[in-house]
Structure formats: C-alpha cells, structure tokens
Amino acid sequence: MTSALSAKHLHDEAAAYRWVEARVWPNGRVCPHCGVVDDSGALKGKSTRIGVYKCYSCRKPFTVKVGTIFESSHVKLHIWLQAMHIMASSKKGFSSNQFARVLGVDLKTAWFMSHRIRLAMAPSGSLPPLGGEGKVVEVDETYHGKVEHPAEFRKDTGAALKAPRRGRHRGPANKRPIVTLVERGGSARTFHVAEANVATVAKIVRDNVDRKSKLHTDASSLYLTVGKEFAEHGRVEHSMGEYVRYEGGAAIHNNSAEAYFSVFKRGMKGVYQHCKEKHLHRYLAEFDFRHNTRVGLGVDDTTRADKLLAGVVGKRLTYQTTDRPA
Ligand SMILES: [Zn+2]
DSSP states (O other): OOGGGGOGGGGHHHHHHHHHHHHHHHTBBBOOOOOEEEEEEEOTTOOTTTTEEETTTTEEEEEEETBBBTOOOHHHHHHHHHHHHHHHHHHTTTOOHHHHHHHHHHHHHHHHHHHHHHHHHHHOOOOOBOOOOOEEEEEEEEEEEESSSSOOOOOOOOEEEEEEEETTTSSTTTEEEEEEEETTTTTTEEBSSSSHHHHHHHHHHHHOOTTTTTTEESOOOHHHHHHHSSEEEEOOOGGGOOOEEEEEEEOOOHHHHHHHHHHHHHHIIIIIIIOOGHHHHHHHHHHHHHHOGGGGGTTTTHHHHHHHTTTTBBBBGGTTTTTTOO
C-alpha cells in the first residue's frame, strides 16, 4: 500500500496547481475577473509564477487561487493541500500548533489556514432536508465551553454569529448551547445557538428535517411540540436509565447524536483546548464535515479530498472575521 502522503500534488507545486485546476475548473478554465471560459493562456517566461494565466478577453492575469480560500496567501499550494488532507483525515481535528510544527509555517499562518479550511468544510447554500420516509433523525443538545460576550445571533435560526451577551442564557449556567441533528446512518448538521429553548430548537428541526422522518430524542421537553409534526416521535428516558427502547421491532435511541458529541468533545478538549465562542460554529462545521464524509458512509480519501476542495471556491469574500492573508 502506498502512503496517502506520497501523492505528487502534496509535494510538487506544479502538480498541486494541476490537481486544484482540474477540480475548480472541471468544464474549462474560467476567468475570475470577467467570467469568460477557455479564452486564456498560460503566461510563460522565466519570471512567471506557476499557474498564472492571462485572459484574452479582459486582458487580466489570474490563477486558480483567485476567489478561493487560497487567495492572497503566500503559502505554497501543495502545503495547503497537505494541511487539507491532514485536517480532513484527523478524526478529532488538528491544532494550529501541530500545523505550525508539521508544515513549517508560523503559528499565525497555521491558525489562519485552519480557519480557512474550516470555511471550505462548511456547506454553502441551502442543503436538502435530512431524513425522509422511513428514516430516523436524532436530535440532541449539549453544552460546551464558557459563554463570552457580546452576542450576535441569526434572527431566522437563532444560530450564533458571534459570542452571546451575558444574562440571556438558559440551560447549564454560562455554557454555550449546541444542537445537533443526526440522520441515522447519514449526515449530521450542528448549530451553536443563543439559547437551547423550545422556539430555537423547533425552528432548527423544522428547517432541516423532512417531516416524513421519525424523530428520536431524549425525554427533554424541548422536543415535545415540534415532535408532533413528524411521522413519529420516539423518546428515551435517560434519567430512568433507559438508552434504547424497542417499539414494534424498531430501536428508539439517540446514540448517533451522542456519539457525534462524544467525538466533538474529545476533539475540543484534547486537540483544540481553546475556542472563542465566535468561532465555535466553524469548529462545528469541521466536525460535521468529517462525520458526513466518513468511511462508514462509503467515502474514500480521494472523494473526501475532492469534496473539501469543492468547498474552497467562492468562500474568500465571505470570510471577514479573520481577514488577514496568511
Ligand atoms: Zn477575463
């Protein structure tokens, strides 16, 4: 068996460009300035950088990095690909300190790269609902880390944009609430919310789960009302020592959601240690990405790398909170 790390695009800059170009431009080279397809040529000459093209239409030069998370970064593309490979394949994450040592970049650069990779891991646009007829979607909430301030949350879903203000929290005092939806044998979608209350949780469930699904939760009263809108609402009574219940031959539990939280918490405690509240949603996107591209779903390393690379496009401009080139 060949080491996954021996792939040429992880070591050779020209190969890295070819590899990224083939995936970002599957239907012809697109000029990021004017949008024209396949009307450009490679700039040749001793002083020319790898991967620079000139658009014959608008006359401007460009590389495949323009308009992606790699834009305006001085880090070599093959180093970026190494970082992405490591991040995508490390189940509990990979810290900026580890990246700095392994990749030979400074800590600030490593931190910036990590956040940009998380951005590539985050879904873009609206996603189809989880579940469906005959499928089970587990919902669960947990708390992680201390609440900071000030707060800013999305009006529609209640999901966090920035750290919340003090004094508006329920649940365990001063802890950050997280809600996850896990389709059994499928994908997870996880949210950092201002408060894990009935309205916020119901909105997230309604917006993300197909009504024909069976909803499985613990006995929390958070899910009572929204649960009625689904094909079935199965609840397990953890406080009574009940973790799986069988009804009509079907198992009712939320073990998949708990397993998700278990990996997340081990990663946050063992690898990341410190995470500002305003960045928490980015870490959740990272753990969601790995959960949703895991081997158990039949996703191999190449497909996972391709999925991650598909996420690098169009993210550059939306990335404002840490907007400093690495
Ligand atoms: Zn152009």
